[in-house]
Amino acid sequence: MSLRNLRGTLLIGLSILIAFALTVLPLPAWAQAWRPAWVALVLMYWSMAVPERVGVITAWFIGVLLDVLVGTTLGQHALGLAVIACLTVIYHKRLRVFSQLQQGSICAGMLLLYVTLLRIVDRFAGVPVPSVSYLTVVTSALLWPWLFIILRDVRRKGGVR
Template identity: 55%
Template sequence: MSNPHAILFVIPLTFIIAFMLTIVPLPEWAVLWRPEWVALVVIYWSMALPRRVGVGYAWILGLLLDIIKGTLLGQHALGFAVIAYLTLRFHQRIRVFPLWQQSFAIGLMLAIHLLLLLWVYGMMGRAPQTSLYWGPVLTSMALWPWVFLLLRDVRRRWCLGVN
């Protein structure tokens, strides 16, 4: 069931779902463990369709996330642009890794993203006081295999033949 125009709504729809998962209310104990949904989807699409989703796309998504979360404009955009660049730079290597190794590569990229956010928070004088700040890296790494398999199935079903 491949449609050449499906790519026009499939990729944005996956990002809308990722944004929804990012803003869904969670119990207080779980907030610090919320996966980086939008970043995971940016990584997947940058790896799967590097000619379609790149640094510019990631920058715009980061700005949207900054607006949605009410954070300093550009902090997530910077992190997502770096993630997209690293994914584009190494996508051919990462794609051949088994899923458990991909999870570690994704974890490293997300740690860089959170390190950039930490740098911005530190400059603003709002650095987190807990080591649980790094919790999203662990949960995102644990969820990567399922995110990858789900998005791969969506891509194969709706976007087959699209580069």
């Protein structure tokens, strides 16, 4: 059981590390605004699938790391991810039975909230140009079904629960 637990933690950690790497991967200038919110998507999946393991606190700590990684105000992404994780954990049972399309639209709604929160913090911190674009919501929502399938396979094969 504990071995299985450890493997699950490793898999979740690895998926988040990959999301981190994708977040800082260099992209051509025109594509930067369209970069999906990888970490938010991956966290959303895990807090829907295994809310006992990945919840608000985990999301918050990952958010602080993300802030350090991309050099934003400390606490900015932490706040956004904590809000997303909180909503997902509360509604995880309903989210699980939704169709892909419904999940995708809920995902878009939550990311809209996420980006808005990040931009409010930007405004508060006096950052002249917002650190995220609303275009990420579009790409992230379109990406959700594929990410969902991939991570579901990972969860089943790896026996994460």
